[in-house]
Amino acid sequence: MTDYMRSIWLKDGVISYRDDVEIPPLLSGEALVKMQLAGICATDLELMRGYYPFEGIIGHEFLGEVVEAPDARDIEGQRVVGEINIACGKCAACEVGLSNHCKNRRVLGISNHDGVFAEYFSLPIENLHAVPEDVEDESAVLTEPLAAAMEILQQVHIRPEDRVLLIGAGRLGQIVARVVMRTGCNLRVLAKYDKQRKLLAENKIESVIWREITPASMDCVIEATGSPEGFDLARQAVRPRGVIILKSTYKENINLNISTIVVDEITMIGSRCGPFAPALRSLSNGDIHLTRLIEATYPLNRAVEAIEHAAHPGAMKILISNKL
Amino acid sequence: MTDYMRSIWLKDGVISYRDDVEIPPLLSGEALVKMQLAGICATDLELMRGYYPFEGIIGHEFLGEVVEAPDARDIEGQRVVGEINIACGKCAACEVGLSNHCKNRRVLGISNHDGVFAEYFSLPIENLHAVPEDVEDESAVLTEPLAAAMEILQQVHIRPEDRVLLIGAGRLGQIVARVVMRTGCNLRVLAKYDKQRKLLAENKIESVIWREITPASMDCVIEATGSPEGFDLARQAVRPRGVIILKSTYKENINLNISTIVVDEITMIGSRCGPFAPALRSLSNGDIHLTRLIEATYPLNRAVEAIEHAAHPGAMKILISNKL
Numbered sequence: 001m002t003d004y005m006r007s008i009w010l011k012d013g014v015i016s017y018r019d020d021v022e023i024p025p026l027l028s029g030e031a032l033v034k035m036q037l038a039g040i041c042a043t044d045l046e047l048m049r050g051y052y053p054f055e056g057i058i059g060h061e062f063l064g065e066v067v068e069a070p071d072a073r074d075i076e077g078q079r080v081v082g083e084i085n086i087a088c089g090k091c092a093a094c095e096v097g098l099s100n101h102c103k104n105r106r107v108l109g110i111s112n113h114d115g116v117f118a119e120y121f122s123l124p125i126e127n128l129h130a131v132p133e134d135v136e137d138e139s140a141v142l143t144e145p146l147a148a149a150m151e152i153l154q155q156v157h158i159r160p161e162d163r164v165l166l167i168g169a170g171r172l173g174q175i176v177a178r179v180v181m182r183t184g185c186n187l188r189v190l191a192k193y194d195k196q197r198k199l200l201a202e203n204k205i206e207s208v209i210w211r212e213i214t215p216a217s218m219d220c221v222i223e224a225t226g227s228p229e230g231f232d233l234a235r236q237a238v239r240p241r242g243v244i245i246l247k248s249t250y251k252e253n254i255n256l257n258i259s260t261i262v263v264d265e266i267t268m269i270g271s272r273c274g275p276f277a278p279a280l281r282s283l284s285n286g287d288i289h290l291t292r293l294i295e296a297t298y299p300l301n302r303a304v305e306a307i308e309h310a311a312h313p314g315a316m317k318i319l320i321s322n323k324l
Numbered sequence: 325m326t327d328y329m330r331s332i333w334l335k336d337g338v339i340s341y342r343d344d345v346e347i348p349p350l351l352s353g354e355a356l357v358k359m360q361l362a363g364i365c366a367t368d369l370e371l372m373r374g375y376y377p378f379e380g381i382i383g384h385e386f387l388g389e390v391v392e393a394p395d396a397r398d399i400e401g402q403r404v405v406g407e408i409n410i411a412c413g414k415c416a417a418c419e420v421g422l423s424n425h426c427k428n429r430r431v432l433g434i435s436n437h438d439g440v441f442a443e444y445f446s447l448p449i450e451n452l453h454a455v456p457e458d459v460e461d462e463s464a465v466l467t468e469p470l471a472a473a474m475e476i477l478q479q480v481h482i483r484p485e486d487r488v489l490l491i492g493a494g495r496l497g498q499i500v501a502r503v504v505m506r507t508g509c510n511l512r513v514l515a516k517y518d519k520q521r522k523l524l525a526e527n528k529i530e531s532v533i534w535r536e537i538t539p540a541s542m543d544c545v546i547e548a549t550g551s552p553e554g555f556d557l558a559r560q561a562v563r564p565r566g567v568i569i570l571k572s573t574y575k576e577n578i579n580l581n582i583s584t585i586v587v588d589e590i591t592m593i594g595s596r597c598g599p600f601a602p603a604l605r606s607l608s609n610g611d612i613h614l615t616r617l618i619e620a621t622y623p624l625n626r627a628v629e630a631i632e633h634a635a636h637p638g639a640m641k642i643l644i645s646n647k648l
Contacts, residue, residue: 051583092541093564101564101588103540155589216427217416231582240417240425249583256580258555259375259573262594264425265479270586 007057007118008303008320013048017304021057024114024122029071031125033064033080037141037297038116038320040310042171042226044109046249048307052111059117059320060084060109063131063141072125080128081143083276084108100273117303117320129276132284139283141319142290143276145172146283149179151274152245158220160184165213165237168224168248169196171293171317176224176247177205178288185220188213190233193314199292213237216264222247228254240264247271293317299324331381331442332627332644337372341628345381348438348446353395355449357388357404361465361621362440362644364634366495366550368433370573372631376435383441383644384408384433387455387465396449404452405467407600408432424597441627443646453600456608463607465643466614467600469496470607473503475598476569482544484508489537489561492548492572493520495617495641500548500571501529502612509544512537514557517638523616537561540588546571552578564588571595617641623648 007021026032039061047054066078086106087099094102108123109115131140149172158164162185166177169191177200181187188208191197197207210233219242221234226248234244244266261268282288295316298306303320310318331345350356363385371378390402410430411423418426432447433439455464473496482488486509490501493515501524505511512532515521521531534557543566545558550572558568568590585592606612619640622630627644634642 098564151589155591240422246582246586249586251583253579253581255577257577258570258594259575261592262570262573263596265475265594265596267479267591267593268585269591270582270589272587272589 005119006300008059008307009056010047010058011055013050015048015058015304015307017301021118023120026068026070026122029124029126030122031066031069031072031075031128032120032122033062033082033128034067034120035062035064035116035118035300035322036079037063037137037323039141039145040307040318040320041145042248044307045311046251047110049251051249051251054111057114057116057118057121058109059115060107061141061144062116062121063137064116064121066128067120069125075125075128075130078128079131079140081131081140081276081280082108082123082129083127083273084110084144085273086113086124086127117300119300119322129280132280135280135283136291138291138294138319139289142175142293142317143279143283145175146179146288146290147274147276147279148172148272149176149274150278151271152176152180152222152247153183154274155269155271156220156243156245158183158185162186162219163217164188164220164222165190165218165234166222166224167230167233169200169207170224170314172247173224174199174293174316175290176222178203178290180222181205182287195314195316199316202292216240218242220245224248226250228252235260235266238266241266243267243269245269245271294319297321297324329443330624332383332631333380334371334382335379337374339372339382339628339631341625345442347444350392350394350446353448353450354446355390355393355396355399355452356444356446357386357406357452358391358444359386359388359440359442359624359646360403361387361461361647363465363469364631364642364644365469366572368631369635370575371434373575375573375575378435381438381440381442381445382433383439384431385465385468386440386445387461388440388445390452391444393449399449399452399454402452403455403464405455405464405600405604406432406447406453407451407597408434408468409597410437410448410451441624441644443624453604456604459604459607460615462615462618462643463613466499466617466641467603467607469499470503470612470614471598471600471603472496472596473500473598474602475595476500476504476546476571477507478598479593479595480544480567480569482507482509486510486543487541488512488544488546489514489542489558490546490548491554491557493524493531494548494638496571497548498523498617498640499614500546502527502614504546505529506611519638519640523640526616540564542566544569548572550574552576559584559590562590565590567591567593569593569595618643621645621648
């Protein structure tokens with residue numbers, strides 16, 4: 001182990017490849033993890049656009065190997081994925097088990113804790129989940145967005161008879177579609193690109209165009225574009241007393257006609273990080289396949305190029321490898 | 325029965341007392357109801373401000389007596405209250421039992437159907453509910469807003485341990501407070517006027533001022549002011565994964581930071597008309613008392629004055645009587 005490592009550093013909205021970053025020292029209860037594969041997410045791109053003021057190593061989707069865990073030697077050598085919210089364990093949210101909503105949380109590669117686009121990173125042992133042997137690396141690295149997609153089913157009861165519209169079929173939307181279709185619901189997806197529609201068709205998921213949607217007809221609409229236009233379509237498509245699930249963060253505020261939300265008794269619900277255990281179960285038992293979503297894998301020293309690739313409109317999942 | 329009647333007529337935002345309006349002819353399935361008491365609601369005042377383009381007789385909260393029901397002679401003479409949404413019975417919403425959300429609905433005194441600030445009005449027989457004998461007139465006239473308050477409990481499970489903040493203690497807020505306190509929850513109310521706080525105190529409901537509220541601490545916030553400021557307070561008070569219930573319509577749009585709704589996984593739910601049967605049960609069994617909310621009762625020929633009274637800041641319930 002060297003003292004310095006290679007990583008992707010964000011400062012003032014600009015990312016750069018650096019080989020002079022110190023390997024993070026471990027705090028009590030933390031493990032040092034060697035990155036194997038990392039996934040690029042829209043949030044990484046948003047950070048570069050100033051979504052959250054962060055300077056340091058970005059990246060939060062990973063598959064890694066525990067190289068050092070002074071407080072839990074038995075997990076050294078384990079292949080792991082990990083939850084990204086680092087909770088204080090003491091605030092009101094933590095006390096009621098909502099550690100993902102800890103008021104003092106640091107967030108891996110997003111807020112006050114260096115991320116995974118690096119050779120090594122640190123994370124509390126309690127955040128780590130061992131990956132079952134039958135889950136291949138290229139699936140395991142997508143556990144975090146899969147968990148985020150499953151958060152929808154933690155929050156909202158989607159029934160087999162429900163008419164569900166998913167708006168957006170990008171990286172996250174594709175995973176959401178695969179999770180939601182398992183409820184047996186009548187799922188249709190508004191996809192922008194041919195490539196997205198093909199990936200959906202491979203999973204027998206129906207793509208639609210906007211004019212095929214009857215206004216006010218959907219029991220549930222999942223908005224996964226993070227754009228005011230996407231929200232506007234969601235609002236038009238949902239039926240009275242229906243549910244809009246907000247699965248993306250938004251760069252800008254929206255101008256909401258709240259009276260129509262009241263009159264139509266619409267429920268809007270924000271959805272963020274989700275549970276890792278069911279995500280790993282679904283990868284292990286073969287219910288959900290995600291590797292087809294991977295468009296390219298770049299070595300760590302070409303990670304800047306990888307991130308540029310991920311920023312292309314319609315780009316699917318781009319991975320960074322520390323094994324190449 | 326005369327051919328003409330006295331009524332309060334709205335045109336171009338101006339109300340006037342008229343004695344030359346025809347008694348409405350009955351359509352199939354309708355009953356002619358003689359108004360006994362009517363309540364003035366914020367929506368009536370909003371109609372005068374152009375909330376919805378409506379010309380005709382306003383008013384939708386009533387206690388009446390059925391004077392003619394050709395399709396149901398047995399209900400003639402009955403003391404009744406009634407649901408305000410007149411459904412088509414044929415659209416998608418009606419077919420799934422959501423007649424309050426009928427796409428083609430007319431709404432008593434609000435949209436395409438003359439209201440109750442008159443000697444007589446018509447309503448489909450199926451909208452009418454007989455009032456139990458043990459419910460006095462001055463309670464029964466408030467069945468509609470009581471039902472609207474109960475809609476909250478139809479939509480959201482408020483638990484005995486929940487910390488609930490109600491923002492607004494006006495006409496509707498007072499009724500909401502009495503309904504919500506029955507769940508056993510830890511209810512606090514942001515009230516603007518001394519008069520409102522006194523009415524709450526009579527019911528052992530705790531009033532608070534804003535600086536007593538810990539930000540992000542409330543499991544549930546009910547917004548009953550219909551103002552962007554009220555919504556802003558609701559957003560600050562609700563905890564991560566908490567619920568904001570929107571119980572008022574808003575004159576203007578709000579500028580919503582939707583990313584924080586996603587990050588904090590907030591649920592926002594619009595709430596409008598509610599179920600009459602439980603409202604009448606609660607009045608009949610004495611669980612809920614509302615007559616203290618009545619500030620004044622005016623005869624029909626002074627209804628314009630009554631509406632001006634209701635528009636005073638902090639005014640409580642104002643009734644119009646056809647019995648005086």
